Amino acid sequence: MLNSYSTEDKVLLAVDCIIFGFDEGGLKILLIKRDFEPERGKWSLMGGFLKKEEVLDDAAIRVLNTYTGFNDIYMEQLYTYSEIDRDPVERTISVAYYALINVENHNAELIQNYHAKWFSVSEVPKLIFDHDKMLAHAIRRLRYRTSMRPVGFELLPEKFKMSQLLKLYESILDKEIDKRNFISKINSLDILIKLDEKDMTSSRKGSYLYTFDKEKYDAKLLNNFAVNF
Amino acid sequence: MLNSYSTEDKVLLAVDCIIFGFDEGGLKILLIKRDFEPERGKWSLMGGFLKKEEVLDDAAIRVLNTYTGFNDIYMEQLYTYSEIDRDPVERTISVAYYALINVENHNAELIQNYHAKWFSVSEVPKLIFDHDKMLAHAIRRLRYRTSMRPVGFELLPEKFKMSQLLKLYESILDKEIDKRNFISKINSLDILIKLDEKDMTSSRKGSYLYTFDKEKYDAKLLNNFAVNF
DNA sequence: TTAATTAGTGTGGTATTTACACTAAAAATG
């Protein structure tokens, strides 16, 4: 079994990371301002090249860590982009990954010390190369996924108010959802635990906090089942 | 804007094609017996390397054409596989594509003259490299897709019996479906045209033939909506 | 004490899904 592939073309393979977060302001995405050529000074997804002895999943993790310091973020592969001139410097194929993370757990200082910044998805600037296309694709996937199965565990803090969860769904799906129907639907899924604790910051009355019941939540994810709001 | 990427590693990029078909025997997949190293004589998906001046979608079409002579097959990208030793000869990343096609339209002679052969998905032999994994992944995707939106147009002959369509769904989802509920659901989708013609080959009574109403069918595909059997 | 704000809760109508079994037509057989 020899090296019989020697005449084949080799190409550069990159990964690009699309990181979604959520806070009071709604759905966010993490971008960097490039301090290197090409396209220095423009906004971009976090990207880097695959190394010879590395699998794509690891490359995505490494790239994300380089720009943000984040560790242990599970990313899912989205799509592989191969337009001939997508990178003006040299033919590069790029594999996009995306993840949902909790903004609070990945604090702002960290991001300041690195190069990344959160943007509202509704206010994303023009991005380099085909990154706009990647982002649009990722949002479509996130919406689709959200309408099919519960999300939220990854995006919300440990303890959260029902109204935050509602707002998360409204942000992702970009539409209003009836509060009562939402609550009864979520409750019927049986994936939340209602705590005795109340959050008093935003209202006179205070609102109960919830956490996800991790086991039940994961079980629901497995038998991929539909949730329609 | 210079070539600033010169120190980065380059890799071989391949495409592999997973082609589904359907006939009386159920759901089928197209494989080749390799007549070249490595793994000569073993069964495998149809694969080939990406060329420098080619996009992935085109590479997949070219590869499929090489092994089968088929033209104009629309393939959808599935996933990109990058395990370090997935190809024992040299580090190769592979982008898998899949398609659904109509077996009858792509006749057996053609396949004989080339290298490919149809296998029942339930009787697929051991495949080389990580092709088993790719196939399993493709089947999962096909099932998921089928439970979300109508399939069939690509897999059935121009004119078909309701019982064939039912069998197609049963083959893909690998479960029994109630005939009456299936028919009323399909009818409610309003994507079939009932012909005056009957097929007399398999029954005394004969059964009506149908065709897909291409326009309505495509419209349904666009607003990706759920169908549960 | 009054006003303002957010939390929290329930019902009824409609549409969808599921479970379920018999008759009709034609040909093949004896």
Next chain:
DNA sequence: CATTTTTAGTGTAAATACCACACTAATTAA
């Protein structure tokens, strides 16, 4: 010619899921 065999074709009722919709409770601020 009567009987058997095979597949096609059809409907209903019960259960569940979905959707639209509005008021009260609690608390604090003014």
